[in-house]
Every structure is written in C-alpha cells, then in structure tokens.
Amino acid sequence: MDQLPTFKSPPPSTPSLGSVVLISTVACLLTLVLCFTPIGRKILLTADNAGADLITRLGTQLKPAPEIVLIEIDRIPRESDTPELAPFTGTPPFSRAVLAQAIRRLHAAGAQTVGITAPISRPSLQYPEGDHELAVTAAEHQQFAYFSAEVGPFPQSTLFAGHPVLAVPDEAIIPLTPDAADLGVMTLPPDRNDGVVRLILHSFPVIDTQAQPGDHPERHIWLSMAARLAGSKIALENITSETHRIRWTHSPKGAGYAPFQPYRLSDLFDPITWQDKFDNGTFFNGKKVLITPAHHSVHNTPLGPTSPAQIQLCSLNALLAGERGIITELPTEWEHAPLITGVLVALVLFCLIRNPAYRTGAALLAAIVLLGLVWILFNRSNQLVPWSGMLFALGCVSAVGIVTDMTAQRAARRTMIQSLSRQTSPKLIRKVRRRPSPYRESLAGTRRPMPLLTVNLKDFAEVVEPRTPGQSVTQLNKYLEHINHCIFDNDGITSTSPGDSILASWGSLDAEPPASSAPRALDAARQIRHELDELNSYWMRRKFPPLKQGIGLHVGECIIGEIGPHNQRQLNIVGRTASTVRQIEALTHKFSSEIILSESMRSLLPEDVQPLMRPLPFIQIHGNPEALTLFDVLRSEKVDHWLTYKDDYLAGLKSFNDGDFESAVRHFDRCRSASPTDGLVTTMLEGAQGFVTRPPRKWKGVISLDKH
Secondary structure: OOOOOOOOOOOOOOOOHHHHHHHHHHHHHHHHHHHHOHHHHHHHHHHHHHHHHHHHHHOOOEOOOOOEEEEEEOOOOOOOOOHHHHHHOOOOOOOOHHHHHHHHHHHHHOOOEEEEEOOOOOOOOOOHHHHHHHHHHHHHOOOOEEEEOOOOOOOEEEEEOOEEEEEEOOOEEEEOOOOOOEOOOOOOOOOOOOOOOOOOOOOOEOOOOEOOOOOOHHHHOOHHHHHHHHOOOOOHHHOOOOOEEEOOEOOOOOOOOOOOOEEEHHHHHOHHHHHHOOHHHHHHOOOEEEEEEOOOOOEEEOOEEEOHHHHHHHHHHHHHOHHHHEEEEOOHHHOOHHHHHHHHHHHHHHHHOOOHHHHHHHHHHHHHHHHHHHHHHHHHOOEEOOHHHHHHHHHHHHHHHHHHHHHHHHHHHHHHHHHHOOOOOHHHHHHHHHOOHHHHHHHHOEEEEEEEEEEEEEOHHHHHOOOOHHHHHHHHHHHHHHHHHHHHHOOOEEEOOOOOEEEEEOOOOOOOOHHHHHHHHHHHHHHHHHHHHHHHHHHHHOOOOOOEEEEEEEEEEEEEEEEOOOOOOEEEEEOHHHHHHHHHHHHHHHOOOOEEEEHHHHOOOOHHHHHHEEEOOEEEOOOOOOOEOEEEEOOHHHHHHHHHHHHHHHHHHHHHHHOOHHHHHHHHHHHHHHOOOOHHHHHHHHHHHHHHHOOOOOOOOEEEOOOO
16 A cells, blocks of 8 residues: 555657758768769769669560571581581681681672671781682671771771781781771670670771870771671761660570570581572571671670670671660769669658658668669660669668657657546557557647546645644645546546646547446546545554545537647646536535536446445536536445335435425435434535525525535
C-alpha cells in the first residue's frame, strides 16, 4: 500500500526540428560537393561507366548484318592441298602474296568490299616479293580493298615498293597507292585501362611527311575503310570517342561474345571448302569481307569478353545500321545535368512529402520513372544518359530527407510519449503509437462522444489548514498519484484540473466508442473509492486527517484538443459535457453520496452493475436545457442491505417527484429506520421535510440548481 506506482522515465530530449533541417541541408551540400571533387567525379565516372555497360547489355541490340563476313588468318594450307600457294607455305611470317590472292579471289567472287586489318607486322625479309605483290594488288583494287593496321605513338610516312606507306618501325606497314588521298581504319583493340569499349572514329589524311609525336594517328584509324565498307551516310567527322558509343550486336548465348561466325583464310584456297561451304564463291556475292588475324587476345566489352575482330565487326555493323547504330552521350557541358536533376527531384519530394514512408515510396517511384526515361532515350532516341550519378544524388538527398523526417517524427513521438506519460498508461500509449490517427485528430481539435469522470476532494481547505504546507502537499500528492494510477489501470486519460480535482476521459486518444469504454470508467470510479478507503486507513494510522471525495460520471459529446500556452499544451476536454460532469460531482456534496452518474452513463453499463444504481430526484443543472436523471452508485457490500428498504425508497422518491412530500417523508423515514447511516436517505428525508414546511412554487418534479 505504501508503494506508489512507477512509470518509465521519459526519453531524453532530442534536437529540435530546426536543427535537424539545418543538419540535413549541410548533408545535402556535402553530398553535392563530394560529387564535384576529383574523388567524387572519379567515383561517379566509374559508376556511370558501369551503368552504361548495364543498359547496353540490357537494352536494344543490333542484329548481325547478313552481308558481313569474318575471315580469320590461320596457318597457310599444305602444299599438297593448294599447289598454287606452294611457294608461300610455312609458318608466319608468310608471303603477303597470299593476301593479294585472297583479294583477287574475293573480287572475282563478287564481294562488294574487302577490308584487311592488322596483318602486316613489319617488312618481310623472307618474302619481299610478296610485299610488292600486295602493294600492286592494293593499287589495282583501291576501290575494293581497304587496309588498316595497328600503329604505335610515333608513326611516319615513307615509301615501300614504290608506294607511299604509313609505317611504324617494327609495328606496321600499310601499302598505299600514290593517288590515295586518305586512309582510315575501324577500331583498334580497346584501351586495356578503359573498362568501357568506345567507338573511335576519326579521319586521318596520309601525308609523306613525318607526323609529330603525340598526334596519335592510331586514334584516326579504320574510319575511311569502315565508311567505305559500310557505305555509311553518317557525318562521321562529328563522331568522337568522348561523346559516342556503338550499339552492340546481339550474340547467341554461349561462351564469350561472338556475334559473327568466323571463317578461316585457308578455306578460301581449299577446293572442297570453296565448293561446299562457299558455293564456288557465290556465297561472297555482295558481301563485305573483313580479313583479320585470328587473335588469341581477349578484351572485355559490356556484353562479355571477345576478340578484337568481333569488336571491329560490331563497329562495322553499327555503321551499317546508320544512325540507329550510334549512341550519343551527353556533351561535356551537360555532364552534371543528370546529377542536378536527381538533386532537384529529391528536393521537390523533400518539400512536398513529409511522411518518411510516403517519401520512400515516392523516391522509389521517381527512380523508376527516371530509369524508364533513360531506357526510352537509349532504345528509341539513341541517347545515353549517365543515370548512376542521377540515382546516387536522388538516393543521397532522399535518404537525408527521410532521416530528417524520421528524426523529427521520432522527436515528436518522444514529446508525445513524454506528454502522454503524465496523462495515461504505457499500455494506451502503445495503442496510440500503433494507431495514431485519432490522437492526431484530437490534437487538432475534434468533437467526440466520450465518458467523463471527475473526482474532487470535499472540504479539503478545512482539512489542510491546520497542517503544515509540507504535510498538506505530501498528502495531496500521494492522493493524486494513487487516483491517477486507478484511472491509468482502466485506460483513462487525465486532463488539467485544479490541484485537488481530476478530470478523466475515455476514447480521447483512440476514439473508442462510449459503449465499450463506459464500464471501465465506472470501474475506475469504484477503484478510486476503494483506493481512498485504503489511503485513509494508512493516514489515520499516521495521525493524518482522512480525506473525503466526490465522483461524477457522465457521457456526452465533448470538445477535445491540445489546449494551453505554447510549450505547455496538453490534451484537454472542454464544453458542456465537461461542465455537466463537474456539476454532477458537486451533487455528491448535496446528496451525501460518493459516486453519482447520469442516465446517459447508466444506459451503457452492463446488467451486472445495475443493482448498484439508486435513482435520485430529477435535477435541472445550470446550462442544461433538460433535467438529468441521476443515480447514486452503492458499494457492492451494501447492496443486500439496500434491498431491504429499496421499495420504500423508490416509493418515497416517486411521491417526492409527484409533489406528495408528506408521503415521501413517511417512506424516507422508514428507510432511515432501516439504515440510519445512509447519507442519501437522510438527505432525501430532510429535503422532503423542508418542502412540507415550505412547499415549492409550481413544482414540476424537478430540483433546479442555480449557477452556483
């Protein structure tokens, strides 16, 4: 009995919303600064390249052009198989006369063009006549056969076999005809330091003077050849590796990336293969043929590892597809546009949506929409937008906003819990956290039917006057704490009241219907009555004066809201119902009762408590247009004794209401004889006796109380 109920301590204070917004703004700025620093740019570039690879792999791919044929240079056939090539057999370096014969044979078969890439490593010392024959053949077929070679960083023009060539010592020699205005090549194997294969297309004029170091003509190779092979009408001079990529060619699933089926150079000179596989050369009619070494090196592409020849043919296939085959990237001056777009979208969501769950969903939806736009631009408009940085910015700023809102909501919840912990039980607080919408409505102000309970000490001023202030405060605090405990046990909510009274409600936080909460309100009232009995026994043993209280219960529509000065507001009840329940409680003084409730309250109570109810006279309370039907709530241990004079009490009450006060006196007098200590009976008897002596004017069976 001496132990008071304990509650969890309120959570520690949290930063204000303003400080959280400031922290979030700084975090957004730091995110943007990081994106524009060298390290941040490098990270974003890596992410953008990976993103470009992903969309290239998943996006629309080209079909292999049927007119493209790949021939790989393998070993030269045996002398017995190809007598016409007997002088040139052996292991490489072999005579380049084989390539000259291949050009003539393909030309005779009706091939449209022939491209020979990177087969010439250095001038042949073993077969120099083969070099001359290849140069002569190239001159004779200069509108049919085109050449390319891998070159080093210091190329120079020279003469070979009487023809101008582009040569690099120990690297490459390309025979040219004297009237050749320019030469180009498709692509070189990709830079091993670049994780993304780009299409490198530049024109390069061949001159007879030494090129300057750093000109890097290897970046100007394959273009003219590719353009002539493809017959492309694309403005190739405007295509650069910095702003363009090829659209890759679809490859059947399997090991590696090989969209084009390779044939062997030896097949051109094998009679059986020439007849069966190439239909005596008809197969090459109208075809664009690329002759290239059978590389054993492997390079990574967005679609998988492959050989340089396959990469070159993908470039050719892209040119054959026209504008569909070239993907344009954003120019340098627009490189930050996607990043800024992601930031702006996130900030718009930050300003428009405050709920973290809704903002998370909106951010995900925005990311899906942005990715959809990137997808459409890539597949329909041949435009590649770097989306990784955009999503990074959207995610970072959105995450900061979500954390901000979650922190603010957490602070609000802590404030709510700290405030409600003084007004209700932890159990009800958990219920509010699971379903906060009724509580939010209550904070803003709403009307709701609710049971109300008010408890007030009787004659407390006279009790505490002889005591010291410390003793009075100690006794009052102990009383109020135990009363609150009774209310909390029954899921009630207390509101601000004067120091020696409490106003409690049910349903103000969770919108529980009065039909289900009214019984708990009555249980709280009866528990409070019992608790005061225990406290009085405790105090009397310690020479403290006992306390008396009155409890009123009523159900009606209430105005509930967060009321009070700024920073001191809490949930409170106002309106006619709150005023009525206080006046009902005040009647406990007049009728010497402990608990009085209204008919609106009694009608919601279960049958098992109805025997505890004793009707009172009809009362006209100030501010209520209609008279109230009120009931006194008996103690359960007194019900049996009450039944012995119940009939006399009800008969006396009926006579009193009908104005037959003499009859009422007789019935109430018999009730007092049966129960001399019943304060209500004594009050009714004295009231009826007073009306016999001084009959009221225009009696209507209703006791009317003035404002006071």
